[in-house]
Amino acid sequence: AQKVTQAQTEISVVEKEDVTLDCVYETRDTTYYLFWYKQPPSGELVFLIRRNSFDEQNEISGRYSWNFQKSTSSFNFTITASQVVDSAVYFCALYSGGGADGLTFGKGTHLIIQP
C-alpha cells in the first residue's frame, strides 16, 4: 500500500523566514515518482516539482528547494525568505504505478505567511 504523510497540518511564519514542509512516503515499489503541488486560496492546483526514485539530487528553483532522501523516505520542501504570496496549501504526492494509475496525496500543509 502507498501512503504519504504530511504531519504538519498548519504552519505560520513571519515573512522573510525560512520554512520547511515535511513529506514522508511509503511504497514497496523501487520505481516511483514524488511531486509537490501548491493550492493557493483561489483553489487551483499548481504543479511545482517531480522527482523520480533514481534521482536523489536536491533541486533548487529560486527561493524553493527540495531535499529527497531515500534512506528516510522523505521529500521535504523548503521556502527561503518566505513571502506573503507563498501562503497556500501544499500537497506532496506519490506515484508508483503499483495500483491504480493515479497519485496518492498527503493531506496537505496549510502555510500561512504573515506580513
Add this chain to the structure above:
Amino acid sequence: DAGITQSPRHKVTETGTPVTLRCHQTENHRYMYWYRQDPGHGLRLIHYSYGVKDTDKGEVSDGYSVSRSKTEDFLLTLESATSSQTSVYFCAISEIAGGTTDTQYFGPGTRLTVL
C-alpha cells in the same frame, strides 16, 4: 497552463438527483483522472481513463461512474447524489502512466454541494 476546463464550476443539487460533471482537455493527452478533495483527506482518486472507452476504478469509486467517448472529454456521473458526495472535484490529465509517468496537470475544479 495545460488546457483543461471543467463544467460546471459550481453546482448545488438535491439528494437523489443525477449529476454529471465534465472535463474537457485540448492537449490530446491519453490519461485523464477524477479526484475529489475533502477537508482532512487531501485528494483521492475516483476513476481514471487510459484511453477512449478505457476506464478503471480508483480509491473512492463507489457511487460514481465515468465515461470517455472522445479523447478530449471525460465525464463523471453521480447516478443518485448523496450529501457525502459534497466535495470539490478535480480533473487531471497526463501523457504517460503505468510504470513511467508524466506530470498530472489539474483543471480548475468543480464545487458540488448536495443538499
